[in-house]
Amino acid sequence: MSALEKMQEKILEDGRARAKEILGAATAEAEAILAEARAEAARERDEELARGKERADEDRRRTLTLAELDARKQVLATKAALIDEVFQEARKRLASLDSARYRAYLKREMLKAVESGDEQVVVCPRDLETVGPEVVAEVNAELARQGRKAALRLADAPGEFDGGFVIRTGSMEVNCTFDAILGREREALVVDVARVLFG
Numbered sequence: 715m716s717a718l719e720k721m722q723e724k725i726l727e728d729g730r731a732r733a734k735e736i737l738g739a740a741t742a743e744a745e746a747i748l749a750e751a752r753a754e755a756a757r758e759r760d761e762e763l764a765r766g767k768e769r770a771d772e773d774r775r776r777t778l779t780l781a782e783l784d785a786r787k788q789v790l791a792t793k794a795a796l797i798d799e800v801f802q803e804a805r806k807r808l809a810s811l812d813s814a815r816y817r818a819y820l821k822r823e824m825l826k827a828v829e830s831g832d833e834q835v836v837v838c839p840r841d842l843e844t845v846g847p848e849v850v851a852e853v854n855a856e857l858a859r860q861g862r863k864a865a866l867r868l869a870d871a872p873g874e875f876d877g878g879f880v881i882r883t884g885s886m887e888v889n890c891t892f893d894a895i896l897g898r899e900r901e902a903l904v905v906d907v908a909r910v911l912f913g
Contacts, residue, residue, distance in 0.1 A: 801896055808892045809877050813845065820849045820879060824866075825856060827881050827888045831863030836880040838891075839872040846879075 811819065824835065831854075837846040850868045857864035873880055878891035 801900055805876075805892055805896055808896075816877075817845050817849055817852075820845065821852050821856070823890050824849065824853045824879065824881070827879075827890050828853065828857065828862075828866065829888075830883060831857050832865045833881045833883040834869050835866055836869040836871075836873040836882060838875050838877055838879075841877075841879075842868070842872045 820841075835846070835850050841849075846868050850866050854864040854866050857866070869882070873891070875891040875893060878893075878895060880891060881888040
């Protein structure tokens with residue numbers, strides 16, 4: 715082999731070696747870039763999955779919270795309806811007291827409500843011609859026995875209520891109607907009624 719051929723062979727070998735070296739470096743760099751891209755894609759996928767899981771967890775928590783609130787509202791509405799029923803039943807029972815018990819109730823409550831003994835007593839329409847005059851007379855008799863002024867008088871016109879009475883003196887009024895009594899008692903008793911019903 716001549717010197718020229720050796721030189722050509724050497725140049726070709728060096729070229730092949732250099733090409734192999736360049737190809738090896740390029741392949742290694744490409745593999746590194748590809749590995750980095752895969753790692754980045756995996757990180758992004760994991761981050762997106764984590765964000766998706768957080769969003770799903772948050773949506774689930776929000777849905778559960780809203781469902782719990784809705785359930786509580788429904789339970790409260792049911793309890794309120796039951797409490798209303800209890801007070802409606804109490805109102806019916808008051809309105810249907812037998813005559814003797816109703817008269818005793820009116821007399822007892824009127825004696826408690828009278829201040830000066832010179833008030834006007836307003837009764838419901840059904841009591842104006844029946845128990846009203848008798849109860850006012852009995853209360854006046856009891857006031858006189860106690861040494862108090864006994865000048866209660868029955869109003870000519872009935873009140874617009876179903877039972878009980880209103881005592882008027884000047885611009886003052888003491889409302890002892892069933893609705894007023896139940897309204898006052900409702901606030902005080904609602905906790906006790908709820909405890910009995912839902913205890």
